[in-house]
Amino acid sequence: xxxxxxxxxxxxxxxxxxxxxxxxxxxxxxxxxxxxxxxxxxxxxxxxxxxxxxxxxxxxxxxxxxxxxxxxxxxxxxxxxxxxxxxxxxxxxxxxxxxxxxxxxxxxxxxxxxx
Numbered sequence: 587x588x589x590x591x592x593x594x595x596x597x598x599x600x601x602x603x604x605x606x607x608x609x610x611x612x613x614x615x616x617x618x619x620x621x622x623x624x625x626x627x628x629x630x631x632x633x634x635x636x637x638x639x640x641x642x643x644x645x646x647x648x649x650x651x652x653x654x655x656x657x658x659x660x661x662x663x664x665x666x667x668x669x670x671x672x673x674x675x676x677x678x679x680x681x682x683x684x685x686x687x688x689x690x691x692x693x694x695x696x697x698x699x700x701x
Contacts, residue, residue, distance in 0.1 A: 588612040588688045590681055595695030598671055606666040606695055608681030613688075616659040621684040622666045624677035624697075635666055636684045649675070671699045 594606040606622065621636035634646045635655040643655050654667040664681050678694040 588690050590688070590690065590692035592679060592681055592692045592695040595679060595697045597698045597700065600671065600673060600699055600701050602671050602699070603667070603669045604671065604697060606668065606679055606681075606697075608664045608666075608692070610662050610664070610681075614659075615657055615662050615664055619684040620655075620657065620664050620681060622653075622655060622664070623680045623682060623687075624675075625680070625694075626674075626677040629677075631680070633684065637664065668697070671697075673699045673701045675699050 589611045591609045594604060596604060598604055617639060619636060619638045621633050623631050623633050625631040634649050635653050636644045637655045637657055645653060652670045656665045676697060676699050678696050680691055680694045682688055682691060
């Protein structure tokens with residue numbers, strides 16, 4: 587049974603940093619292409635960062651140079667390091683498989699950036 591549990595969000599001032607964690611169970615993250623998605627109020631969910639099985643990473647233009655996705659295979663956990671946060675980064679952040687996301691999304695973690 588697939589389960590994704592995100593944590594690490596919070597309220598931060600513009601320019602601040604946060605580190606999000608996603609603990610997965612029911613599958614092995616290192617065998618999947620994984621990603622961090624976000625959904626802002628009134629907007630569609632978007633993929634902002636991804637990491638392949640081989641460890642290659644990719645980022646949306648809006649976060650490139652500020653966000654870093656990584657993976658700890660021993661902990662079956664995916665991370666998102668977010669620096670130089672902007673008010674437009676405010677959203678609920680989720681992790682899931684890239685391509686064909688699992689149906690069972692986690693609860694997400696709220697990130698709020700104040701100006």
